[in-house]
Amino acid sequence: MKKKKIQLLVLVILCLLCVGAYVLVKNMDFAQEETLSAQQVTVTDFASGDVTALSVTGDHILNFVKEEEKWVNADDREMTLDQNQISSLVNNIAGLATESVVEEPENLSEYGLDNPVRTIKAEMKNGSNVIIYVGNQNDLTGDYYIRLEGDDRLYGISSYVVTAFDKDLEEFIEETTEETAEESLTEEPSEGAD
Numbered sequence: 001m002k003k004k005k006i007q008l009l010v011l012v013i014l015c016l017l018c019v020g021a022y023v024l025v026k027n028m029d030f031a032q033e034e035t036l037s038a039q040q041v042t043v044t045d046f047a048s049g050d051v052t053a054l055s056v057t058g059d060h061i062l063n064f065v066k067e068e069e070k071w072v073n074a075d076d077r078e079m080t081l082d083q084n085q086i087s088s089l090v091n092n093i094a095g096l097a098t099e100s101v102v103e104e105p106e107n108l109s110e111y112g113l114d115n116p117v118r119t120i121k122a123e124m125k126n127g128s129n130v131i132i133y134v135g136n137q138n139d140l141t142g143d144y145y146i147r148l149e150g151d152d153r154l155y156g157i158s159s160y161v162v163t164a165f166d167k168d169l170e171e172f173i174e175e176t177t178e179e180t181a182e183e184s185l186t187e188e189p190s191e192g193a194d
Contacts, residue, residue: 041099043146047095052066052124054086054122057118060168062169093120100156101154112136118165132146142159
């Protein structure tokens with residue numbers, strides 16, 4: 001009987017230790033989440049609705065201007081553009097935040113920012129500009145290094161922000177219903193169709 005009481009006491013103590021460890025770990029995870037979210041740094045602080053022009057130079061060349069709430073190609077205003085695609089680009093860089101910051105980079109060439117592969121310029125309603133220089137991709141995280149004009153810090157941002165700009169102007173041209181109908185009429189019938 002005494003042996004059973006000792007075993008029961010040991011089991012109760014082990015259960016209490018497990019519950020205590022669980023509560024401790026649960027609280028530690030919560031504290032870490034608070035610390036991580038507190039480390040978010042704002043990279044760009046503008047609303048997408050404030051952007052009146054967007055240009056990209058480097059490996060892809062784009063030049064869009066917003067006229068009467070509609071995006072147009074600055075070099076050919078008659079071109080019909082896919083408004084959603086351009087708005088998506090603007091949304092990607094508006095209100096951009098990250099946890100990855102290099103406060104005092106010693107050598108910009110280590111990050112590909114001595115000769116950026118791409119420059120993204122957003123012009124605002126108030127006449128100010130936000131210029132983003134895009135550098136190398138971090139092999140470990142997959143993030144890209146960027147630097148803003150007038151800011152000595154470097155930021156690591158998600159690759160989707162940068163790769164969204166991996167498009168040529170032709171990819172922004174909106175297909176009209178007429179063009180789609182013409183394409184379907186000129187397609188050859190598939191083999192075996194009677």
